[in-house]
Amino acid sequence: MASDDLPEDKHLIRNDWSVLREFTPARIGLGRAGTSLPTRVNLQFQLDHARARDAVLAPLDVPGLQMQLGAIGLASQAVKSMAHDRHTYLQRPDLGRTLQSTDARLLREQWHGKAPWDIAILVADGLSSLAVERHAVPLLQRLLPLLQPQYRVAPVCVAEQGRVSLGDDVGEALQAKLVLVLIGERPGLSSPDSLGIYLTWQPRRGRTDADRNCISNVRPEGLDYAAAAQTCAYLVAGAFKAGLSGVQLKDQSRVLENTALNAIPFLANHSLPTIIPE
Amino acid sequence: MNFSTVLGHQTYHFADLKTLLAKASPARSGDYLAGIAAATREERVAAQWALADVPLAAFLQNPLIPYEQDEVTRLILDSHDPDSFTILNAMTVGDFRNWLLSDAADSNALTAIRKAVTPEMAAAVSKLMRVQDLILVARKCRVTTAFRNTIGLPGCLSTRLQPNHPTDSAAGIAASIVDGLLYGNGDAVIGINPATDNIQQVTTLLHLLDDFISRFEIPTQSCVLTHVTNSLLAMEQGAPLDLVFQSIAGSEAANRSFGIHLDMLKEARQAALELKRGTVGNNVMYFETGQGSALSANAHHGVDQQTMEARAYAVARAFDPLLVNTVVGFIGPEYLYDGKQIIRAGLEDHFCGKLLGLPMGCDICYTNHVEADQDDMDMLLTQFAVAGGTFIMGIPGSDDVMLNYQTTSFHDALYVRQVLGLKPAPEFERWLVRNGIFNETGGLATGAALPDSFQKWLRLEQQHGQ
Numbered sequence: 211m212a213s214d215d216l217p218e219d220k221h222l223i224r225n226d227w228s229v230l231r232e233f234t235p236a237r238i239g240l241g242r243a244g245t246s247l248p249t250r251v252n253l254q255f256q257l258d259h260a261r262a263r264d265a266v267l268a269p270l271d272v273p274g275l276q277m278q279l280g281a282i283g284l285a286s287q288a289v290k291s292m293a294h295d296r297h298t299y300l301q302r303p304d305l306g307r308t309l310q311s312t313d314a315r316l317l318r319e320q321w322h323g324k325a326p327w328d329i330a331i332l333v334a335d336g337l338s339s340l341a342v343e344r345h346a347v348p349l350l351q352r353l354l355p356l357l358q359p360q361y362r363v364a365p366v367c368v369a370e371q372g373r374v375s376l377g378d379d380v381g382e383a384l385q386a387k388l389v390l391v392l393i394g395e396r397p398g399l400s401s402p403d404s405l406g407i408y409l410t411w412q413p414r415r416g417r418t419d420a421d422r423n424c425i426s427n428v429r430p431e432g433l434d435y436a437a438a439a440q441t442c443a444y445l446v447a448g449a450f451k452a453g454l455s456g457v458q459l460k461d462q463s464r465v466l467e468n469t470a471l472n473a474i475p476f477l478a479n480h481s482l483p484t485i486i487p488e
Numbered sequence: 489m490n491f492s493t494v495l496g497h498q499t500y501h502f503a504d505l506k507t508l509l510a511k512a513s514p515a516r517s518g519d520y521l522a523g524i525a526a527a528t529r530e531e532r533v534a535a536q537w538a539l540a541d542v543p544l545a546a547f548l549q550n551p552l553i554p555y556e557q558d559e560v561t562r563l564i565l566d567s568h569d570p571d572s573f574t575i576l577n578a579m580t581v582g583d584f585r586n587w588l589l590s591d592a593a594d595s596n597a598l599t600a601i602r603k604a605v606t607p608e609m610a611a612a613v614s615k616l617m618r619v620q621d622l623i624l625v626a627r628k629c630r631v632t633t634a635f636r637n638t639i640g641l642p643g644c645l646s647t648r649l650q651p652n653h654p655t656d657s658a659a660g661i662a663a664s665i666v667d668g669l670l671y672g673n674g675d676a677v678i679g680i681n682p683a684t685d686n687i688q689q690v691t692t693l694l695h696l697l698d699d700f701i702s703r704f705e706i707p708t709q710s711c712v713l714t715h716v717t718n719s720l721l722a723m724e725q726g727a728p729l730d731l732v733f734q735s736i737a738g739s740e741a742a743n744r745s746f747g748i749h750l751d752m753l754k755e756a757r758q759a760a761l762e763l764k765r766g767t768v769g770n771n772v773m774y775f776e777t778g779q780g781s782a783l784s785a786n787a788h789h790g791v792d793q794q795t796m797e798a799r800a801y802a803v804a805r806a807f808d809p810l811l812v813n814t815v816v817g818f819i820g821p822e823y824l825y826d827g828k829q830i831i832r833a834g835l836e837d838h839f840c841g842k843l844l845g846l847p848m849g850c851d852i853c854y855t856n857h858v859e860a861d862q863d864d865m866d867m868l869l870t871q872f873a874v875a876g877g878t879f880i881m882g883i884p885g886s887d888d889v890m891l892n893y894q895t896t897s898f899h900d901a902l903y904v905r906q907v908l909g910l911k912p913a914p915e916f917e918r919w920l921v922r923n924g925i926f927n928e929t930g931g932l933a934t935g936a937a938l939p940d941s942f943q944k945w946l947r948l949e950q951q952h953g954q
Contacts, residue, residue: 224936227666229948234653234660237885237897238667245902245932247885255862255885259894262856300857301517303784303822337857396820397856398892401654418745418785427683427890432654441684457715457747461686472658472692478945480699 222248230476235400235431258399265402267296270339270370278347285365289313293371306371309379317383321364328361330386334372338394341403345429346392349405352435356443374408381413388449389413395426404429407438409445411455421456489550493534500534506552510792511535512615514832518780518793518823536616540582547608553789559740559750564802569603576604581612588613588625595630602845607798610840619832622839623875629842631878633810634769635709635730637675637915639878640847645910646879647901648849649674652890656683658696664884665700666946670934671898672925673882675916676811676849677731677774679711683890690714691727698728703945707915711774716748716756723759730765731774731810732756738799741787757807771810778815779833780823793823794833798840805846811879812846817854818893827864830854834868838877849879853895869896873904902932
């Protein structure tokens, strides 16, 4: 809430620079009562926090997501982690990282014999089922044409109560060379629906964060689908070329629109150097 | 070495030092997750009882993680100073608490024993301390560092201005920087968490921050919180880098999960020192830590999360950092379940860090999947500042729109400075006064309009019509 939305009140000090809110979703120019937050601003925060808390607890509609995937011609397989419910999931990351043994067997028996898969894809609820329901399918629509037919992509796994490392179990069960995990990130006050993409070369249980590359905040108001898909495809190509992923695989792609991204219209005599990649 | 306590008819046995420390640790979800916490409340106190009788020297003789296996253990033991340890040599952990609370342990005495205290000793004594003990002792510790201003002077509380944007938009980041500066924030560092690790983008952000700091002539430093290898690349490409950032943890294996080792930090520090960008000091490193990170990487070696956190401070102090930040509530409920656990952890981390001689800040924060809210943060903020905390975060309206969590706001810093009479770093405060943001008595002077000095650079009027 910008300060120009605030009611007249002689104890309130507004901020003229609240007009800069057009450049960021951050809560700038809030104004002040003394040096503290104005009442309305404070209540808006409480409302947003309440909504974010509710979003964490909302369950993933697995059949609905599988129907969406089917509608764009993608085969899918529902799987579960060892965390049986939300409460367990939140306190036991070890269980959220582990595939139920029946599902691991199912993947091995039904799918891994079908082909040597290059890429496995896991869509997991993580901390925001809303993110997955809104963004996983539109992202895959843009990503898959960049990956196929060069790479053989396994049927999409859809997991409830899943964490990032669950992709290691899935990738291992499918004997895939690389796994992409599309997962709901922790909901923010201003973004209850951020999707994250994690890329891991040679997914096996025991991989660490240093072995992964992450593309964060995928949603129309953040990193849009097309840009996320391009970065992801760039990293996939890099992983296959170098035979690794993680901190040694650098994102030197220039998919980010630097010119637009680096303009600061409200700053006088502003110019940032153009960086030429080596 | 095993330990036992007899309480009434019950005898409690503890197989080794790390078991004893884990069982003595105040309750937190991460230790339960690891399966190393006390089974009952009585067992916890029994462990604390036994821990109080353990000689400090025992921590030198019984490394929690073997010397041969772990470069952090080697760093801790190889850098221990036996000369200053003579005053502590005869003490037990219980004696150490009494001494720390006594008048004998004044600021000078606490400075003198820094290199004699290992992280394990600091963690052990903290487990016997109440919140008020953690506050009282930390407040007596004096740690100052410097780059373009002086951080950690008595009566000062600094802020990291954290102008994150979901897509690293320069205009979005700049808008948050302007807001933060106009609310008197940003003396610890202006530090961006980039949305991606794209090297070109990291370099562009470094130029953006350099441009702001030069243009407004701000006595502060900048940082882009990217992996140390990216900072090295950026420096090679000639980027204007002030501080090297890295997340660190308390074991070699946990650091490996972050993709780092000690030599890598040494190399990066050396490269940053050679840039000679500091004006009043040469502390060029910015570290972040947080309880639970080692367990999260399955690299905790059966050691409790608070002790592992203290071990990360041994890594930090080997590189003379400008700032060390415990990001206490970011990791989630599986490690720190609720506001109560977060508050205690933040004060423990600050105490241990200060005792070891570090410029400890605290990211007083929580995520939306933890049982905590703004009231919990207000309590930690107030207690942290009373304890003499070095710096906190400052972000617009407590809402980090990139990292999706809540930390302290620009307003929060002003609140706590007001109630406790605290000031920003002196060089930065003079800049605030010179630019009409603070008045001569340190109060916020801005009205609705931009101060004159900002009107020279910013063109708000053009935005109105859009």
